Structures are given as C-alpha cells and as structure tokens.
Amino acid sequence: MPDVKFKHVVSCSSEDPKNPAANLVAQEAFRKWKGVAGQPSVSVILQLEKSTKVRALDIGNEFSAFIEVLVGKSTDTEDAYH
Template identity: 45%
Template sequence: MPILKVERVISFSSEDEVHTADNILGNNTSRKWKCKTPGEKNAVLFLQLEKASKITGIDIGNEHSAYIEVLVSRSGNDDDYKTLLVMSTFMSAIESRQSTNINRVRMFKKEDLSKPECEEKWDRIKIVCTQPFNRHVKYGLSFIKFHSNEGDKSDILDTNKKLGNFY
C-alpha cells in the first residue's frame, strides 16, 4: 500500500524546543514530536495531506503517550472533524508510571478504522495524544504514516508489456 505524503504541519497545541512538530514530516524516526511541558492535558497535532485520499491504514510510533486518537476532515471544514481511529491504548497505567514501553508501535488496518470514514477521502488529520497517568513526562509521537490503496497498480500484471524476449 502506498504511503500518503504529509504536506505540512498546519498547527499544534505545543511543541518541545528540540522535538518539534515538523519532525513528524521526515522519515527519520529518531526525530520525534513532544509537547512543551510535562503534565499537559493533551497534545494535539494538525496535519495537511498532499491531496484528499482514502486512508486504509495507519502506522503509529508512540513517544510516551498513553492514548492516541486520529480524526479527519476536509479543507474548508476546519471544525468538523470525524473520528477515523478511536482512542487507542499505547501504554497501560503501570507502563506510564514506570516509563516502560514508551515507543510501542501499532499498525492499524482498514478493519480497525471507523466506518464510513475509512471509505471517504480526507486531506486534514488531527492527532490527539494524552498521558493522564504520568504528569512528569513530555509525550507525543515518534512517527505516523498513513496508507492508501488508491493508485497502487504494482500488484496488477500488465499483459501488454514485454520484458526482453519474454511476454
């Protein structure tokens, strides 16, 4: 499945001086996005996709968040976000308090996403991270990737192409 290109960061609730929101745009997973101060109620990140697309999968790399939720919208409907991925657990209360498994990665398929939202095209993403169990850490994301099955023709064999002396 092709990975959708995130064009830019539209906005964010806060960002650490080193671990800025723009770090999410790169492919370097060692560059993370974290909230500015420990104990924030939630950390929110707004992203703009390159074009409106159906999202059929999401890969999320955690950075000390207990819960992560993904909402979607279209340009022009800034306040009308719909839930694509319901609030999902990335750390238990015990893991949060002990700061263990802070970089858990979860991959969500189309079956894990909300219906009918996964059947429609979206170009705005709102990510909400929360950490209610440990008020002494900065939290956010280490990476996020969005997948689509649109435009993926690599699995289809073109019978009209000739490869060398073979058909």
C-alpha cells in the first residue's frame, strides 16, 4: 500500500531546529520530527491531502514514555479529535 500523502503541518507545539515538523511532509525519504528536549509533552497536527483509510502507522520513538494518536476531520470543529 502506498504512503499517505500529507498536505501540510497545521500546528506544532515544539520542534528541534535540526528536525522541524516540516520534515514530516517533505518529499524526501527522511521524515524525522523531534520536539525540544526536556518538554513534558509535544504535539504535531498534520493534514492529509484527502480523506484516507489508515491501516497501519510506523512511529519512531526516542525516549518517550507514551505516544497517543488522535484523528479528526478538517470539517469538524476545532479540537474534535478522537
């Protein structure tokens, strides 16, 4: 199955200058985003090009104890993630 295409980064709470959230939507194969070290929580909101059924995620993890993935529709009210 082909990779999901991201339209753009809607928002990002924190990003390391060497690994910004924009890397996640870049066309290159290197897609790494990191928050600034020492923050208790970081988040990024990405918008897909079109409505897509996602069957699997490949998420890298570096020193985080908890990862949460929430989804929503761009037509929903703000913060209506499930």
